[in-house]
Amino acid sequence: MTAFDYVIVGAGSAGCLLADRLSASGASVAVIEAGGRDRHPYLHIPAGYARILTHKALTWGFRTAPDSATGSRALDYPRGRVLGGSSSINGLGHVWGDPSDYDLWAQKGCAGWSWADLAPHFAAYERAEEDGPHRGRTGALHVQHLAELPPLVAKMREAAAAIGLPTPRDMNGPGAEGGREGFSTFQQTRNGRRRHSAATAFLKPALARGVALFDQALALRIELSEGRATGIRIRRGGAEQMVAARREVILSAGAIGSPHLLMLSGLGPAQHLQDQGIAVQRDIPGIGRNLQDHYIARLTWRLADHRWSANRRITWPRLALEVVRWLARGDGVLTWSPGMFGVFAKTEPGLEAPDIQLNGGPLSWAEGRIGVPEDAPGLTIGVWQCRPQSRGSVTLASADPAQAPVIAPRFLTEAADRAALARGIRLARRWMAAPPLAGIVREEVRPGPGVESDADLIRFAAETGGTVYHPCGTVRMGGDGAPLDPRLRLRGVAALRVVDASAFPDIPVCNINATVLAVAHKAAGLILEDA
Numbered sequence: 001m002t003a004f005d006y007v008i009v010g011a012g013s014a015g016c017l018l019a020d021r022l023s024a025s026g027a028s029v030a031v032i033e034a035g036g037r038d039r040h041p042y043l044h045i046p047a048g049y050a051r052i053l054t055h056k057a058l059t060w061g062f063r064t065a066p067d068s069a070t071g072s073r074a075l076d077y078p079r080g081r082v083l084g085g086s087s088s089i090n091g092l093g094h095v096w097g098d099p100s101d102y103d104l105w106a107q108k109g110c111a112g113w114s115w116a117d118l119a120p121h122f123a124a125y126e127r128a129e130e131d132g133p134h135r136g137r138t139g140a141l142h143v144q145h146l147a148e149l150p151p152l153v154a155k156m157r158e159a160a161a162a163i164g165l166p167t168p169r170d171m172n173g174p175g176a177e178g179g180r181e182g183f184s185t186f187q188q189t190r191n192g193r194r195r196h197s198a199a200t201a202f203l204k205p206a207l208a209r210g211v212a213l214f215d216q217a218l219a220l221r222i223e224l225s226e227g228r229a230t231g232i233r234i235r236r237g238g239a240e241q242m243v244a245a246r247r248e249v250i251l252s253a254g255a256i257g258s259p260h261l262l263m264l265s266g267l268g269p270a271q272h273l274q275d276q277g278i279a280v281q282r283d284i285p286g287i288g289r290n291l292q293d294h295y296i297a298r299l300t301w302r303l304a305d306h307r308w309s310a311n312r313r314i315t316w317p318r319l320a321l322e323v324v325r326w327l328a329r330g331d332g333v334l335t336w337s338p339g340m341f342g343v344f345a346k347t348e349p350g351l352e353a354p355d356i357q358l359n360g361g362p363l364s365w366a367e368g369r370i371g372v373p374e375d376a377p378g379l380t381i382g383v384w385q386c387r388p389q390s391r392g393s394v395t396l397a398s399a400d401p402a403q404a405p406v407i408a409p410r411f412l413t414e415a416a417d418r419a420a421l422a423r424g425i426r427l428a429r430r431w432m433a434a435p436p437l438a439g440i441v442r443e444e445v446r447p448g449p450g451v452e453s454d455a456d457l458i459r460f461a462a463e464t465g466g467t468v469y470h471p472c473g474t475v476r477m478g479g480d481g482a483p484l485d486p487r488l489r490l491r492g493v494a495a496l497r498v499v500d501a502s503a504f505p506d507i508p509v510c511n512i513n514a515t516v517l518a519v520a521h522k523a524a525g526l527i528l529e530d531a
């Protein structure tokens, strides 16, 4: 048996950053990761994203439980299964949450997690191109503006201004100091021509410092002794072994993996565990509940010609020119990510934070299938509600750790979420009809101008939409009744923390990777204080 001060499960966004910070303190650290090394080239070429969303080896291949609210479809639910976790396969968008997101966390019993508490942790890990005084300049994670601004982006900005939206340069501020609204281009977790994943930014230096990596190792359960987590049982290369923790076990297996592993270990809703034949170690009803995610409906417009759309540029043989450009200059479509520009908007009066994000790029997909460009020039706008009220769950399908859990996001089960999407689609239409886009945006293709009533817009969204890939909240922190206390310790079990997207009490208004990293950065400080 091998023993370390800290044993971290999951080399994803949170796990990589934790490994770096904990090992920098001189502690011995082991990281257990089910996936393998991040050698596949598509993990490093930003646009490779479109090719690996459902890759058999690099993702978990999850699908959701069909739900009548979203057309009774089993939706793809990608999660990274490779060094870097979901940060190695994500859309590279780097977005700080709205200040009110974290102030609401604090109001919900998460002492120490207000905006004022958390903002320094965002700045601490990033190396951003922005000059804003609140942005980080010296952290390990490179955050860069788009390497290329396609002509359509400038027009989209003009069109946003024409419908009365602000157009800040930095999506993460200075508006981030006082609320966020308007059009801006996305910043990317990119270093030059390559994706900058959590593995590249944080795990690489940690491994150089001597952190032990158990890759291709499935965590089977948490070992418990007298109410204390003592290590992790893993299966690697067909053999089982125990990796012991002298100080703490830290779950960073993500919003699906962490509640799954807790339940496999007998920590969760007692009746549900018994139904699966698992001996209950502790009845913790909140584990696997409170699943939150953003739900996106993708709209398509036909553009006047190929100057405005990149559909041809990403199709062979023209794509060959882009490969040369990427190698020679480090820009072009291979540095793009799916969301190149975005709008945060308040579609109702009196809201404290935006309720809608619109995002997109000068590309359109055949029947909405990402990665398969249309022949004709097109543009996609994704519409999603920032603070959905629908809540889902992660439960066990089986006591076998190799079997996927049941993922039920229950998207659009709340009427408020459906109504918000309809408002968002109308806003997107207003944007596309703005005068600066006259002569460029020719016609709406999906859902099409015939789809007009709220009921029809919602039906379109329900039958064609999907996840924005932001599951969180499944082992939430908070006051009494939350599985985690505000130091991210599992209540009732010693030496066990959960540090990843599971710990969020509520979903931030935006893409969540930057917040996962900020949570992990703060958590590392808490863990070291408690050592």
Ligand SMILES: Cc1cc2nc3c(=O)[nH]c(=O)nc-3n(C[C@H](O)[C@H](O)[C@H](O)COP(=O)(O)OP(=O)(O)OC[C@H]3O[C@@H](n4cnc5c(N)ncnc54)[C@H](O)[C@@H]3O)c2cc1C
Pocket (backbone or CB within 6 Å): 009, 010, 011, 012, 013, 014, 015, 032, 033, 034, 035, 053, 078, 079, 080, 081, 082, 083, 084, 085, 086, 087, 089, 090, 091, 092, 093, 094, 095, 217, 218, 219, 220, 252, 253, 254, 255, 257, 258, 261, 468, 469, 470, 471, 500, 501, 502, 511, 512, 513, 514, 516
């Ligand atoms: C396709 C996609 C696009 C996205 N786009 C964006 C974006 O543009 N911007 C943004 O902000 N966010 C985006 N996100 C979300 C963001 O990347 C994630 O929220 C974030 O990476 C989650 O970090 P995490 O540490 O909680 O989990 P993860 O990064 O998912 O890490 C969990 C790790 O644990 C491992 N693991 C799980 N269970 C076990 C087990 N039993 N044994 C061993 N290892 C295990 C997994 O293999 C994984 O490596 C996207 C996500 C996806 C999937």
